[in-house]
Every structure is written in structure tokens, then in C-alpha cells.
Amino acid sequence: xxxxxxxxxxxxxxxxxxxxxxSAESGIPTFRGAEGYWQVGSENYHxxxxxxxxxxxRMPEEVWAWxxxxxxxxxxxxxxxxxxxLVEAERTLGExxxxxxxxxxxxxxxxxxxxxxxxxxxxxxxxxxxxxxxxRTRPLPEAIPxxxxxxxxxxxxxxxxxxxxGGTWARPHVLWFDESYDEPLFRFESSVSAARRAAMVVVVGxxxxxxxxxxxxxxxxxxxxxxxxxxxxxxxxxxxAAQAPEGLVLFGSATEYLPAxxxxxxx
Numbered sequence: 001x002x003x004x005x006x007x008x009x010x011x012x013x014x015x016x017x018x019x020x021x022x023s024a025e026s027g028i029p030t031f032r033g034a035e036g037y038w039q040v041g042s043e044n045y046h047x048x049x050x051x052x053x054x055x056x057x058r059m060p061e062e063v064w065a066w067x068x069x070x071x072x073x074x075x076x077x078x079x080x081x082x083x084x085x086l087v088e089a090e091r092t093l094g095e096x097x098x099x100x101x102x103x104x105x106x107x108x109x110x111x112x113x114x115x116x117x118x119x120x121x122x123x124x125x126x127x128x129x130x131x132x133x134x135x136r137t138r139p140l141p142e143a144i145p146x147x148x149x150x151x152x153x154x155x156x157x158x159x160x161x162x163x164x165x166g167g168t169w170a171r172p173h174v175l176w177f178d179e180s181y182d183e184p185l186f187r188f189e190s191s192v193s194a195a196r197r198a199a200m201v202v203v204v205g206x207x208x209x210x211x212x213x214x215x216x217x218x219x220x221x222x223x224x225x226x227x228x229x230x231x232x233x234x235x236x237x238x239x240x241a242a243q244a245p246e247g248l249v250l251f252g253s254a255t256e257y258l259p260a261x262x263x264x265x266x267x
Contacts, residue, residue, distance in 0.1 A: 003226040003248055004264040007200035010225075013098040014265060015198040016086060017216055021205020021232060022254045023103045026077040052178045060169045061154045064162060067172045068148040071125045074104070075146050079111035082204065082254035085262040087112035092266035098194045100187075102206060102213060104174050119187035119194075121212050127173035128162070135184035137173045181212050188212060195219040200226040202261065205254045208236040220244075230257045 007014060020030045049055060056063045090097040090113055099118045101108055104125045108118050127137045141161045154162070162170045175181065181188035191212060195201065201220040208214050214236070220227045221240050229241035230250045241247035250257045 001261075001264045003200070003228065003246060004261070006246070007226045008265065010199040012197040012199040013096050013194055014089070014093055015098045015100060015194050015201045015216070015220075016089070017201065017203045017206065017213055018082075018086075018099070018101045018103060018108070018254075019204070019206020019213070020103065022080075022082050022101075023074075023077070023105050023107060024205070025082060025253060025255050026080045026105075026107060028074055028077050028105055028107075048177055051174070052176045054178055056169075056171060056176070060163075060171075061159070064158070064172070065148075065153050067125065067174070068144065068158075069150050069152075071140070072146055072148040074106065074125055077105065077107060079107050080255050082258040083107055083111035083113075085259040089262045089266060090114065090117060096199075098198070100191050100194070100213075100216065102210065119191050121175070121181065121186045121188070121191060122210075123172070123174035123186065125172060125174060128170040129173050129185075130164075130168060130170050132168055135182075137185075186212075191216060192219070196223075198223075198225060200228070202258075203227070203229045203231070203237050203241070204258055205231060206235075206237065207231070207233075213237075217241075221247075228261065230254055230261070 024030065050063055050066050086099060086108060097117055099108060099113055101118060101120055102122050104123050106124050106126050109115055126140060128140055129137045144158055144161060175186055183189040192215065195216040196219055198220065201216065203217060206213055217237050217240055221244050224245055226246040227241045227244045228248045229237045231238050232253060238249045241249045
């Protein structure tokens with residue numbers, strides 16, 4: 001593929017940007033559909049209602065129960081061929097490899113990508129941080145069960161692990177809808193810098209609904225570098241790639257197209 005040859009002949013990183021479409025092929029739902037609804041009392045909440053700092057301040061136990069259930073779904077999933085292809089890409093490309101992921105499930109690192117070169121711009125559902133200890137993160141306590149049934153709510157044991165005696169709560173290490181990207185927690189500047197230096201940007205399984213991924217694709221388009229978009233459905237990103245002079249759109253699954261693209265870049 002000529003785009004790959006030109007990217008490899010240039011300087012700068014090969015930046016991969018992944019979204020929920022990659023995780024969906026491991027069986028993780030996007031949680032924006034019916035699977036994501038959460039009942040508190042007689043009221044159903046949408047993910048956009050629960051995944052906010054405002055909701056957490058109002059009902060921390062209910063938000064935690066929802067995230068612990070989601071964490072169990074994520075941990076039950078296994079890396080797929082697209083994840084493994086990105087492990088091979090990092091192994092071969094070395095310092096030229098950068099992975100920016102919107103996914104909080106941790107599957108990229110579990111598959112074998114290094115934390116240093118994997119920018120989890122929306123956080124990691126396996127981590128927490130105390131609300132008074134920004135920006136330090138730590139793993140969830142091992143005593144909290146990974147397999148968390150949907151109907152289960154926090155008990156005394158979980159409250160003791162997630163709340164200090166003075167009332168301060170730990171919170172999931174995720175970027176909520178009413179929060180902004182930053183560098184210490186979400187690698188904002190690192191991601192933008194990589195996009196500005198990139199020799200190629202490969203977008204996989206994301207619709208372009210959040211600001212930092214949109215900025216990365218906009219930078220790639222403005223710079224005129226090779227821009228490849230793999231997605232099942234049309235999106236703002238596929239439209240941008242289709243209009244780019246060095247763009248390529250591949251409509252289909254991540255497991256179908258990403259391994260082949262990585263072979264072009266590494267073989």
C-alpha cells in the first residue's frame with residue numbers, strides 16, 4: 001500500500017486512534033444502548049446521566065455500582081485480532097508507535113501494548129483516584145469482586161474500601177461528560193503533540209463524538225499526512241478521510257482490516 005510506504009519513509013510516529021468499535025468486537029457493548037441503562041429506585045438513567053461528576057456528587061454509591069458492573073463486563077472480555085495487531089505494530093515500529101484510545105476497558109494493555117505508548121484519553125475502569133488526590137491513580141482494591149452482578153449495590157465492605165471515614169469518596173478513573181481533558185490524567189498534550197508530528201494517523205472504530213479524537217483527525221487532515229479510517233458505518237471521520245488527499249476509508253470491522261494494515265506497515 002503506497003500510503004504505508006510514504007508514511008514509513010517520512011519522519012514521525014504512526015498514530016493509531018481506537019474507539020468503541022474495537023472493543024465491541026470483543027463483546028463489550030457501548031453502553032449507550034439498552035445495555036447501558038441503569039435503574040435507581042423506579043427511575044431509569046442513561047449513561048450520559050450517570051457518567052458525570054454531578055451525578056457522582058449526588059449519588060456516589062449508585063454510580064459506583066454501575067461502574068463496577070461495567071468493569072466486570074470489561075474484564076470478562078478478551079483481546080481480539082485488532083488488539084493483537086496493535087501489539088505487533090508496537091513491537092515492530094518501536095518508538096514510532098503511538099496508540100491513543102478512547103476505550104476504558106484496558107484491553108490494549110492486557111493484550112500487550114505498553115502503558116508508556118498507550119494514551120488512555122478517557123481513563124481506565126480498573127483504576128480509581130481519591131477526589132482529594134488529583135492526579136494520583138491506583139488499582140481498585142482486590143477485595144472488590146470483579147464479577148459484579150447488575151442488580152448488586154454497594155455493601156458495607158465496599159463502602160469501607162471506597163470511602164474514607166471523613167466522607168471523602170474515591171471515584172472511578174474515567175473522564176466524565178461534564179469534565180475536560182488534561183495532561184496529567186488523560187494525556188491531552190501528549191496526544192496533540194503526537195498528532196502534530198505524526199507521519200500517519202489510523203482511526204479505528206470510532207464515530208468522532210468527542211473533542212480530542214476530533215482534534216487529532218483535524219490536525220492530520222490539515223497537515224495532509226496519510227489518514228486511514230476503518231469503521232463499519234459512515235461518520236465524520238470517514239468523511240474527512242474520504243476528502244483528504246492522502247486519505248483512505250475502509251468500511252468494515254477492525255478485526256478484518258487492521259491486521260492487514262499493520263502487516264503493510266511492519267512487513
